[in-house]
Amino acid sequence: xxxxxxxxxxxxxxxxxHHELATQASKAVNISLTLRNWLIGYYLAEYELHGTDRANxxxxxxxxxxxxLAQTGVASCGKRQLYAYLSFYQAYPQIVRSLPAQFHTSxxxxxxxxxxxxxxxxxxxxxxxxxxxxxxxxxxxEQLLTIADATKRNxxxxxxIQGNWSVREFKRQIHSLxxxxxxxxxxxxxxxxxxxxxxxxxxxxxxxDPYIFEFLGLQAAEVMSESHLExxxxxxxxxxxxxxxxxxxxxxxxxxxxxxxxxxxVDLVFYHRILKCxxxxxxxxxxFNHENLGQLNTYVNWWYRQHMMTPGDNPPVGLLxxxxxxxxxxxxxxxxxxxxxxxxxxQLELPKKExxxxxxxxxxxxxxxxxxxxx
Numbered sequence: 001x002x003x004x005x006x007x008x009x010x011x012x013x014x015x016x017x018h019h020e021l022a023t024q025a026s027k028a029v030n031i032s033l034t035l036r037n038w039l040i041g042y043y044l045a046e047y048e049l050h051g052t053d054r055a056n057x058x059x060x061x062x063x064x065x066x067x068x069l070a071q072t073g074v075a076s077c078g079k080r081q082l083y084a085y086l087s088f089y090q091a092y093p094q095i096v097r098s099l100p101a102q103f104h105t106s107x108x109x110x111x112x113x114x115x116x117x118x119x120x121x122x123x124x125x126x127x128x129x130x131x132x133x134x135x136x137x138x139x140x141x142e143q144l145l146t147i148a149d150a151t152k153r154n155x156x157x158x159x160x161i162q163g164n165w166s167v168r169e170f171k172r173q174i175h176s177l178x179x180x181x182x183x184x185x186x187x188x189x190x191x192x193x194x195x196x197x198x199x200x201x202x203x204x205x206x207x208x209d210p211y212i213f214e215f216l217g218l219q220a221a222e223v224m225s226e227s228h229l230e231x232x233x234x235x236x237x238x239x240x241x242x243x244x245x246x247x248x249x250x251x252x253x254x255x256x257x258x259x260x261x262x263x264x265x266v267d268l269v270f271y272h273r274i275l276k277c278x279x280x281x282x283x284x285x286x287x288f289n290h291e292n293l294g295q296l297n298t299y300v301n302w303w304y305r306q307h308m309m310t311p312g313d314n315p316p317v318g319l320l321x322x323x324x325x326x327x328x329x330x331x332x333x334x335x336x337x338x339x340x341x342x343x344x345x346x347q348l349e350l351p352k353k354e355x356x357x358x359x360x361x362x363x364x365x366x367x368x369x370x371x372x373x374x375x
Contacts, residue, residue: 041089075214278316288322328360
């Protein structure tokens with residue numbers, strides 16, 4: 001530091017050091033996770049080809065591997081994910097060139113094979129593996145693997161890197177048929193410029209990615225809340241629901257569910273002992289909109305109704321709480337039930353909307369007053 005240093009420059013220097021080093025740290029974690037998943041795919045491929053006891057497992061190999069890994073505490077290695085890791089290795093054999101030194105000896109055969117494939121197959125990615133790893137997260141690769149055509153996949157690799165697209169933006173571009181529109185366009189460069197204008201870009205790497213926090217051994221509740229305010233409200237809301245009566249049994253916070261290959265999180269899950277049903281509660285720090293209700297209905301109807309109900313259970317119920325400054329609106333998702341008796345019973349046993357609104361108004365006021373006192 002020099003004599004010319006001011007308070008403003010000190011704050012700016014600290015902030016710059018924090019953000020740059022935090023980005024480096026999160027990038028290193030993402031690269032390590034991607035390499036781990038590639039190595040899992042490689043080991044599975046090698047075992048399928050050369051495993052001396054491979055015949056003992058037959059078609060149940062991946063299920064057995066998933067069970068065995070779960071017992072060792074290795075996360076994100078379900079049967080479906082293992083198949084994805086195998087596909088990842090097969091689609092990107094050149095990543096072997098970026099493996100840490102301690103893995104080179106055991107993967108030497110894969111290195112020679114991968115280099116041969118990269119030289120002979122023009123349909124494989126022409127981007128250097130280190131560039132791929134340093135700019136794309138494993139969640140990006142997961143989306144790329146859904147693209148069967150290698151040329152199309154390479155196109156999106158380039159566009160993702162050039163545009164620094166977030167995963168959400170990448171999905172949006174795929175769904176908008178950007179590749180097909182580019183092929184038909186008279187001016188692909190202009191179309192590319194438009195595609196990158198106002199795109200949702202990646203702000204560093206997202207440490208909240210489900211794969212990342214499992215890789216680091218974190219719990220969903222530790223990293224998935226949208227803000228400090230939401231965490232405060234969720235904690236109090238959980239206590240409030242339990243205080244309404246002994247019928248509510250708390251099951252989970254930030255319950256992760258997998259729908260169509262994507263991870264979603266339900267803020268709070270209860271089981272109502274009298275109604276014999278799950279009650280899913282979602283909190284949104286925004287005004288009510290039908291998109292929120294549609295999302296909750298998906299959790300209620302598709303996941304819990306199809307996969308979590310057991311014999312004797314009644315259909316699950318979703319409760320959506322939205323905030324708009326000091327206003328709260330509660331909406332129920334009644335899972336499309338056409339039995340009015342059940343609907344009436346649910347509305348009798350569950351918290352009244354007025355109670356929920358009063359609770360939210362009071363809690364938001366306390367949070368606001370607390371912030372003013374601290375200021």
